[in-house]
Amino acid sequence: MTDFSTWDIVRNLLMAARWTVLLSVFALVCGGVVGVAVLLMRSSRRRSLRTVAICYIEVFQGTPLLMQLFLLFFGLSLTGVEVSPWTAAGAALTLFTSAYLAEIWRGCVDAIPRGQWEASSSLGLSYVEQMRYVILPQALRIAIAPTVGFSVQVVKATAVTSIIGFVELSKAGAMISNATFAPFTVYGLVGLMYFCMCYPLSLYAKKLERTMNVSR
């Protein structure tokens, strides 16, 4: 077995970190799209749609991400579909993210004064038209800070996908730790890298929140 230098370790971890970033971005984008759909259902006037959305959100917020991942991974392979760790990870994180984003954005929509709804409905706009032209543009502005804050949770959540074999930063860390017998160093570096990814986002979210509060 060859001796690994610290630089070797760092290099390998950095390469795996790319996948962490990729998965996070994928989850946020796809989760965002699905999240909007869930949001519209959650705020719909039809009770059946609202109930489905509420159950969806309750399930994804009330169960461990690892279980969601396992169910998707094992569940999909039952249907005969070839499920790679990447597919399962992407799908699970997308659904997970969509539930949380839907709730966060619902809070932002609720923050829009009732008068905006009343004025636009008085002018004859339908629900969808109200959302599209009047409500969502305003809600979007308020939503940036908490969404950036949640992106930190998404980056951390990608670590769980290592358990089904997706080779991102945590999995690479586990493999390298086994190979080098230097878990303290390796996991220390892994933690540091996550920190470098998340801390700037956390700071940015806090800054956004401050500017939002000042401008109100």
Add this chain to the structure above:
Amino acid sequence: MSLVKISGLRKQYGAHQVLKGIDLTVGEGEVTAVIGRSGSGKSTLLRTINGLESFGAGSLEVDGVHVAVGQTDLRQLRLKVGMVFQQFNLYPHMTAGKNVMLAPTVVKKIGKREAEEIARDMLARVGLADKFDAYPEQLSGGQQQRVAIARALAMSPKILLCDEITSALDPELVNEVLGVVRKLAEDGMTLIMVTHEMRFAREVGDQLLFMHEGRIHERGSPSHLFAAPGTPELANFIGSVG
């Protein structure tokens, strides 16, 4: 010709009866002023006419459009009825011009260029032709309310409902808004206004409704009612408001 026909209108919030049987007709071109204490149901009555509030019993008909109890499709009604609010409710993320243009383009599917013309016309009508590109936060309260009036007018409603449109304004800005409303009345617009501006009601109103505890307690011509209130409640009200 009656533009608005209300008969036996009732509304209830839980155990509380807000409207206890309203009968009302409003003729075309008529200006109706609605006065009363808070809690008398005057705003609620106004808001049932454009469907912002539902009603439990009775009938409502506006320019031939009949509204049934519990009806949810109110688009036809809202094309006939415009509303201006106490809190203006302008869209903060759009300029004054865009605020006025939105409904015509989206609801009536009018082309952008034509809608812009209408918007400029309406803003000119309320004396704000030069504020087309201004954002609401750059305008004074009186200007914002005038934009709100222009926004409602852009949809060519048959009736304009005004819900205490000057109550949130600083005193010196009230007149610029009332001036616009007066002109609308002179041009023949049918108006129903909930207001505390007694002098304005007396000068411009054709019909005065005094609401008390969910009913139209007194109705008649403003000059007559102010000079000789028929009931102690109205007398008290006039005395306390001045």
Add this chain to the structure above:
Amino acid sequence: MAYTFDFSSLWEYRAFFLQGVLGTLVLTVIGTVLGVAVGILGAVARAWQLPVLAQLYAGYVELIRNTPFLVQLFFVFFGLPSLGFRLDAWEAAALAMILNLGAYSTEIIRAGIEAVPNGHLEAAAALAMSRFQIFRHVVLRQALLKIWPALSSQIVIVMLGSSVCSQISAEELTFGANFIQSRNFRAFEVYLLATALYFLLAVALRQSLAWFGRRVVGGGRP
């Protein structure tokens, strides 16, 4: 070949499921009690700006909140032995949960402390109460009451997060599920039941915490 679901095989493993649920509960209780204690200390340290302690806590909080729980767990279990601390799976899992909840509750409780109106503090000081007495009798209870919903949410999140402790073979619910499905090859059914159990645990935990907040923290006042 179509997969036929077979939930009946789960019944014979019910003891393992129960054991797993118990394991998760015990871990959660230990993590919560000690984690909140760590959090109260941290909240005071930061709110009162105690020298050294405030800075240490600040660093600790940011570190925990910006790294995944899984990595914290692995660091505690695999990494700490290099420094001479040998922990078994159970101890490592508990420690990781305590550290994790401790950081989040520091911030949550700190917000509660800072939200106590100055007037209350001044009134108590005017009555010649010491700083510690003021804290114990006036501030702490109010702070906890105010942030109880946020703290409860975090506790539920940590409980759900305990699922990854299965990776170091701590004997909680996910570990139990892993074990069962390796025996009966019914992975989907096993994990489905486990997920349902977690969901029920979360609901029960939320209700219990709400009750606790009303009765104990709120002092049973109507």
